[in-house]
Amino acid sequence: MNKIFFNRFRAALVACIIAVAATAAAATEELHLYIWSEYIDPQILKNFEAKYHCKVISDLYESNEEMIGKLQAGGISQYDIVIPSDFVVPSMIKLGLLKPLDHGAIPNLKNLKPEYTKSAYDYGNKYTIPYQWGTVGLMYNKKLTPDFIPSWSVIFKHTDKHRPYVLIDSEREMIGTALKYLGKSMNTKDKTDLKAAADLLIAAKKDKNFLGFEGGVGGKAKVAGGSAAYALVYNGDAYRAMAEDKNLGFVNPKEGSVRWIDNMAVPAKAPNAALAYKFISYILDAQVGARLSNFNHFATPNAASMKFIDKSDLNNPAVYPTAATMKTLETVLDLGKDNRLYSELWKIIKTR
Amino acid sequence: MTENEIVYHGELVKPRALYRRGLVFILPGLLWIAFFLALPCLSLGIVSFAQRNDYGGIDWTFTFDNMKRLVGFDLFGWSADNLVILGRSVMVAAISTFLCIVLSYPLAFFLASRPVRNKGMWMALLLVPFWTNLVIRTYAWLIVLAPQFPPARFAAYFEMVDPGTALYPSMIAVYIGMMASFLPFVALPLYTAVEKLDWSLVEASFDLRAGFWRTFRYAIWPQTKSAVALGITLTLVPAMGMFVVPDMLGGAKYMLIGNLIQEQFGTSRDWPFGASLSLALMVITLATLLFFNSKARANKERRS
């Protein structure tokens, strides 16, 4: 019996070695994509693979902090593309995590709307190319919230009409939302303002209706599944869920929300930068860009794609906010040394 | 036999050669453990005195900041939260262990009383959840405790929770999850002890008209004490550092020290603080182990 075991074991081992060798031998070019979950149409990746005779391997993350952590742990030499949000880009540049882009290898760069080439966080697109932009808003389950008002008070005000909610596990975006509710700027450095926001969030955490911190996708899943009445969710994710279920709703509350711009970037020691540039240029193609936005229902920074965008998205204030709403939106800024204030705050909020 | 040679297990050999050979054999293993476990644990202590730089890396300046933060001094003054979390972790671990012990006795007696041909099957039934991955076992409770199912409906009927809410995140869910995870760790050693139980003592105790509790305390407990001790070491220490169960079933509301540590290495990217938290946990672990070790030694001495 032992001999049989040994032989079986050896056979299994040989099989494994052969399998590994086969995969290695059959290796074509690979693009390692590290991206937010549910952010790209799988068909786009398949089309890219077919066009450039390569294989795309995706890994997913739920928050910027998670992505930066993984890059610092060795990911800068293992991924070819990452998708950071605007407010973490300056830190990533300072940490040496990103590679300066070769604009010559990205012909479709000209498709970008002009305002996206002069951003405060990366003027001239030296390290990043805008991918999609959107907001962090309030998603709600209509069946559970007959008396809904489009305000953050449904989460922050503790009345007996209070219902279960999920907060978003993103440092700047969650604190920023709390600050907006209090009427302050998302980028304030005033300690009393920050303390007020922290107190608000800690009270929200201690409430019995608090269900936990999740990424945007996790919160959306809880609202769609019925275990939460409200969640902070990225507008596109919410809209996708709404397309499948009429009982769900989304709104950018009247006090204001975070407006973010996600970008494509190449890690400093990416294994296949050339293919990465091809990918960026591919996404910037007019048709592909439109396909992307029509899939994930976020807003596109691509001027050439605008004419291919679904009319329902263009007319949807949740996806392309009206001028009035735009005034209530604010972008999170990198505060250099003062980022530390927010990190400390977030840590306190998470532990109390 | 020349001078200096001995016979060891039948082999005629010089002691030096014997030890040299022995060293060659044990050195790889010992060096591996020393290098990849003992040294890293030491480095934990060192890093816990370093600082986090602005962007999440390690800044090698010596500071007591992390120790201060551990006892509660942060940006906004003092709060007991970290200590509360530490205390809560120990308490949850202790209560879970106690529950496991109490519940393992019926389980062990049941297993021991099965007919011999069925014993293997029941053992296998006990082992299968034991070997199933912890993540799967824990997230499975998310289904059972969902709002639409009997347990949550039952609780809502008795007004313990609002109707329509799930039984998680909550302390109850965490205890259920912990208990379900660690039950086999206590049940298996206890079963081995119960198998070898000397029933004559129990029968004698009943013959002398002792009640259930007296029988248990004087006839059963002394014979199963060491098995329970083993079960405690296998349960209490890992339970204190557990983070999967509180993460899935407790949410961010009922953080235990494991969650707090995991966060420092994930989203917060504050390795020095994480190291100081781990150091605190290590100290508590060592204290627990030493405590039980000394009790075990005292018992052995008393018996001999």
Place this chain on the structure above:
Amino acid sequence: MKHTHPLINLTAVLLFMVLYIPLLCVVLFSFNASRLGMQWGGFTLHWYVDLFHDGMVLRAAMNTIILAVSSTLISTVVGTVLAVGLQTAPWGKKARRFFEPLINLPVVTPDIIFAVALVIAFGVIRSLTGLFELGMPTMIVGHVTFQIAFVTLAVRNRLEAIGNEYSEAAFDLYASFGYSFRTVILPLLLPGILAGAMLAFTLSLDDFIISFFTAGPKSMTLPIFIYASVHRGVTPEIHALSTLVMVFTILVVVLLRRSEKHNEQTEAKS
């Protein structure tokens, strides 16, 4: 022991139910046609089919197996050699007091402390030398470290059970240590080595915490994948994956018990 109080039997059966109901729910819902939420939408097998098309799942499964096999190989070799060295030389009390705690250290350290210590140590080494980037090698190192203790335990038990008579007989017949070891001890030791190897293999498959912390970007394993998916929102595809993992676990447990029984039978015969 023949009779147990019916209350004890009832409690035990209830406990078994408590252990199994969650797992059975997972299996049940893996056939659920509706994607989110707890409503039953009809019976379907398409989640299982989806699994085999999901590149990420397949890669995670491959990683899990590679990790388990490599770490088991290394730890079985190192652990066996360690156990043999411990038993075949007359170590004194002082030496034993030094070895025993070191060998038992991986067993008594809480997983999370071990994982954190490894990550920090690797991080420090990485900042100095650029080696030890998190990935499959670091995961293997982590797994081997805690597996060694268990393999050593299993092999030592077996060595003690064998006793010294065989090697003494071999030496009486003028065999050298190497010959005696190869032809006499090793074959007798094989059941113990295999038991240790299977134990190490199952421990590696089962492990989550150490893998979670030492995993690199491309070395995601199945437990890590399931954990991340739970946070994103559980779909029946995850239930299907978990069901398959459970079936695999059951197979391994059954195999283990069969081989144990077989060993007991062969020993009873000899």
